[in-house]
Amino acid sequence: xxxxxxxxxxxxxxxxxxxxxxxxxxxxxxxxxxxxxxxxxxxxxxxxxxxxxxxxxxxxxxxxxxxxxxxxxxxxxxxxxxxxxxxxxxxxxxxxxxxxxxxxxxxxxxxxxxxxxxxxxxxxxxxxxxxxxxxxxxxxxxxxxxxxxxxxxxxxxxxxxxxxxxxxxxxxxxx
Amino acid sequence: xxxxxxxxxxxxxxxxxxxxxxxxxxxxxxxxxxxxxxxxxxxxxxxxxxxxxxxxxxxxxxxxxxxxxxxxxxxxxxxxxxxxxxxxxxxxxxxxxxxxxxxxxxxxxxxxxxxxxxxxxxxxxxxxxxxxxxxxxxxxxxxxxxxxxxxxxxxxxxxxxxxxxxxxxxxxxxxxxxxxxxxxxxxxxxxxxxxxxxxxxxxxxxxxxxxxxxxxxxxxxxxxxxxxxxxxxxxxxxxxxxxxxxxxxxxxxxxxxxxxxxxxxxxxxxxxxxxxxxxxxxxxxxxxxxxxxxxxxxxxxxxxxxxxxxxxxxxxxxxxxxxxxxxxxxxxxxxxxxxxxxxxxxxxxxxxxxxxxxxxxxxxxxxxxxxxxxxxxxxxxxxxxxxxxxxxxxxxxxxxxxxxxxxxxxxxxxxxxxxxxxxxxxxxxxxxxxxxxxxxxxxxxxxxxxxxxxxxxxxxxxxxxxxxxxxxxxxxxxxxxxxxxxxxxxxxxxxxxxxxxxxxxxxxxxxxxxxxxxxxxxxxxxxxxxxxxxxxxxxxxxxxxxxxxxxxxxxxxxxxxxxxxxxxxxx
Numbered sequence: 144x145x146x147x148x149x150x151x152x153x154x155x156x157x158x159x160x161x162x163x164x165x166x167x168x169x170x171x172x173x174x175x176x177x178x179x180x181x182x183x184x185x186x187x188x189x190x191x192x193x194x195x196x197x198x199x200x201x202x203x204x205x206x207x208x209x210x211x212x213x214x215x216x217x218x219x220x221x222x223x224x225x226x227x228x229x230x231x232x233x234x235x236x237x238x239x240x241x242x243x244x245x246x247x248x249x250x251x252x253x254x255x256x257x258x259x260x261x262x263x264x265x266x267x268x269x270x271x272x273x274x275x276x277x278x279x280x281x282x283x284x285x286x287x288x289x290x291x292x293x294x295x296x297x298x299x300x301x302x303x304x305x306x307x308x309x310x311x312x313x314x315x316x317x318x
Numbered sequence: 319x320x321x322x323x324x325x326x327x328x329x330x331x332x333x334x335x336x337x338x339x340x341x342x343x344x345x346x347x348x349x350x351x352x353x354x355x356x357x358x359x360x361x362x363x364x365x366x367x368x369x370x371x372x373x374x375x376x377x378x379x380x381x382x383x384x385x386x387x388x389x390x391x392x393x394x395x396x397x398x399x400x401x402x403x404x405x406x407x408x409x410x411x412x413x414x415x416x417x418x419x420x421x422x423x424x425x426x427x428x429x430x431x432x433x434x435x436x437x438x439x440x441x442x443x444x445x446x447x448x449x450x451x452x453x454x455x456x457x458x459x460x461x462x463x464x465x466x467x468x469x470x471x472x473x474x475x476x477x478x479x480x481x482x483x484x485x486x487x488x489x490x491x492x493x494x495x496x497x498x499x500x501x502x503x504x505x506x507x508x509x510x511x512x513x514x515x516x517x518x519x520x521x522x523x524x525x526x527x528x529x530x531x532x533x534x535x536x537x538x539x540x541x542x543x544x545x546x547x548x549x550x551x552x553x554x555x556x557x558x559x560x561x562x563x564x565x566x567x568x569x570x571x572x573x574x575x576x577x578x579x580x581x582x583x584x585x586x587x588x589x590x591x592x593x594x595x596x597x598x599x600x601x602x603x604x605x606x607x608x609x610x611x612x613x614x615x616x617x618x619x620x621x622x623x624x625x626x627x628x629x630x631x632x633x634x635x636x637x638x639x640x641x642x643x644x645x646x647x648x649x650x651x652x653x654x655x656x657x658x659x660x661x662x663x664x665x666x667x668x669x670x671x672x673x674x675x676x677x678x679x680x681x682x683x684x685x686x687x688x689x690x691x692x693x694x695x696x697x698x699x700x701x702x703x704x705x706x707x708x709x710x711x712x713x714x715x716x717x718x719x720x721x722x723x724x725x726x727x728x729x730x731x732x733x734x735x736x737x738x739x740x741x742x743x744x745x746x747x748x749x750x751x752x753x754x755x756x757x758x759x760x761x762x763x764x765x766x767x768x769x770x771x772x773x774x775x776x777x778x779x780x781x782x783x784x785x786x787x788x789x790x791x792x793x794x795x796x797x798x799x800x801x802x803x804x805x806x807x808x809x810x811x812x813x814x815x816x817x818x819x820x821x822x823x824x825x826x827x828x829x830x831x832x833x834x835x836x837x838x839x840x841x842x843x844x845x846x847x848x849x850x851x852x853x854x855x856x857x858x859x860x861x862x863x864x865x866x867x868x869x870x871x872x873x874x875x876x877x878x879x880x881x882x883x884x885x886x887x888x889x
Binding site for chain 2: 167169171172175229237241242244245256257260261264265266267268270272274276287289291293294296297301303306311
């Protein structure tokens with residue numbers, strides 16, 4: 144629960160820290176580039192801090208932040224000179240709402256992710272290391288391991304599903 | 319949650335949706351909150367994985383920086399000193415924010431403060447998660463990285479403690495050493511190597527051989543008869559008198575050879591495990607925790623694991639021990655493993671109660687039980703001999719609940735067979751493999767069988783036939799896929815049956831021999847996988863050698879199938 148604090152600086156800081164992972168996940172989903180997403184998050188922080196006096200504390204902070212994030216994401220793609228082929232606005236809103244529901248357990252989620260990663264088989268761990276640790280595209284992984292891109296995509300997606308399932312299981316049982 | 323469009327989501331996560339797919343996925347997301355939650359959890363996971371990778375990578379850098387800082391004279395006091403970043407608690411970020419809030423900002427300047435806080439957050443994140451040793455910002459004030467290129471005379475190289483003596487598809491990540499480490503590379507004190515792919519053998523100065531199995535991280539100690547295992551698996555073999563007493567230092571446990579062969583696994587979550595393959599070893603506590611447990615001498619097939627939390631030594635069953643390769647596997651086996659099967663029965667041995675599955679030993683739903691025997695002269699090593707001439711029990715069958723394979727999704731069954739003579743009408747068809755329900759005679763999902771040589775023409779005598787779901791015979795219409803030409807006797811054949819979307823595909827010896835539209839989706843419960851017989855029909859029993867049976871929860875690609883076949887053919 145957020146602590147009651149009359150100091151606006153501390154309040155903003157608390158709210159930001161509470162929501163930053165939710166925001167990071169959401170922005171990453173829209174940008175799909177970790178470094179650019181971090182830049183956009185900084186922009187969002189600037190905007191949010193600059194307009195914090197307009198924030199109605201009676202309402203939840205997360206949706207307010209998401210609204211700012213949506214504008215900054217649009218700015219980002221505008222600067223890029225293109226717009227990504229993406230889901231419909233309604234679908235994005237539904238996913239944003241779902242991200243907000245995940246907020247409270249986000250730290251637990253990362254905790255659970257660490258635990259679930261450690262339970263992966265060596266091969267699945269290797270696949271995750273290549274995809275995320277070494278940031279290789281599926282095509283590059285396919286060349287490296289001598290498999291098809293389809294096979295690599297399928298394997299990585301299967302690992303993602305297994306991790307997601309493991310995380311839900313751990314969170315479900317309060318681990 | 320509505321039926322999950324796995325392929326669509328996979329494409330989405332890779333950022334490669336086209337217009338039509340984007341609309342399809344949007345409709346699915348909007349169909350239910352559960353669907354939106356599912357996508358949110360996967361994208362959050364995606365971000366978590368990227369973040370985890372950055373944290374992992376930079377934790378190593380920070381640790382080295384810290385070591386460098388400790389070792390070198392201090393040249394400046396950082397404005398915000400990053401002692402340690404805990405990615406789970408974000409303690410460091412909070413500390414840094416508090417620092418600014420308490421020392422640099424006045425309460426009236428909310429926007430400026432918050433902006434500064436956010437910027438600092440970004441800076442701290444950038445420093446902690448993204449930067450290297452030469453990044454801008456406070457961390458740049460940490461003393462220089464110790465350089466190996468200092469001008470002037472170089473110190474003499476430390477003695478060679480071990481040498482890389484063999485490698486199979488090995489790829490390395492190894493700090494100061496080149497990534498491509500050839501056979502013959504000497505290893506010296508403090509060399510730390512990560513084998514990211516394949517297998518590699520080291521031989522220590524005293525003659526112990528160590529087979530590393532990727533992914534694996536080791537480090538050389540000061541001894542020429544010891545190795546430190548940080549993570550992963552190795553098998554030590556000590557056959558020379560000098561190598562007796564060879565030590566593997568694993569987290570929480572030292573394993574001392576007493577003239578033997580043994581496997582050690584270091585796993586951050588599970589702890590360190592030792593399994594004796596031959597001879598004896600002593601498992602003893604490390605010098606850091608000398609009283610964690612009493613030293614114990616282990617003999618063949620005994621295994622122990624150090625619980626990471628308590629540090630105690632626990633007895634574990636051999637079936638729960640990791641799979642250790644005593645030598646680099648055959649290239650074909652490596653290729654199959656690269657294709658990531660969910661089950662892979664090689665028929666080289668059993669676990670005491672079931673055919674050994676190379677992928678997930680001990681998993682009940684993938685344990686294949688049966689009375690068929692293992693014989694030599696298989697495709698690689700041994701093979702299973704399915705002899706159903708008399709007892710009609712020469713087959714293997716898994717447990718009833720195959721959690722590992724989605725009965726509605728794509729799948730692939732890959733196997734090799736070799737028969738001595740053709741079947742005839744009297745002996746019936748020979749069922750090589752089947753995935754289906756145990757109840758009834760028409761509940762198979764996919765099925766591969768050998769046709770009798772004297773079958774009527776429409777049944778393609780001597781061909782291989784594959785079917786999906788119930789085969790219905792109306793107006794003489796025979797469903798299924800048939801190989802165009804008869805299979806040969808006394809010769810190994812490679813067969814792959816794919817269920818790929820709405821199609822069944824049959825490959826024989828690396829070549830696609832036909833496709834067949836799946837007309838009726840068929841859902842079954844309590845599916846089992848059976849090798850060497852037809853579920854529910856006692857007559858359809860094969861008499862054949864069978865080897866290297868793999869099951870995948872996706873359809874193998876044409877390239878993979880061809881490459882698997884070519885490995886055998888080119889030998």
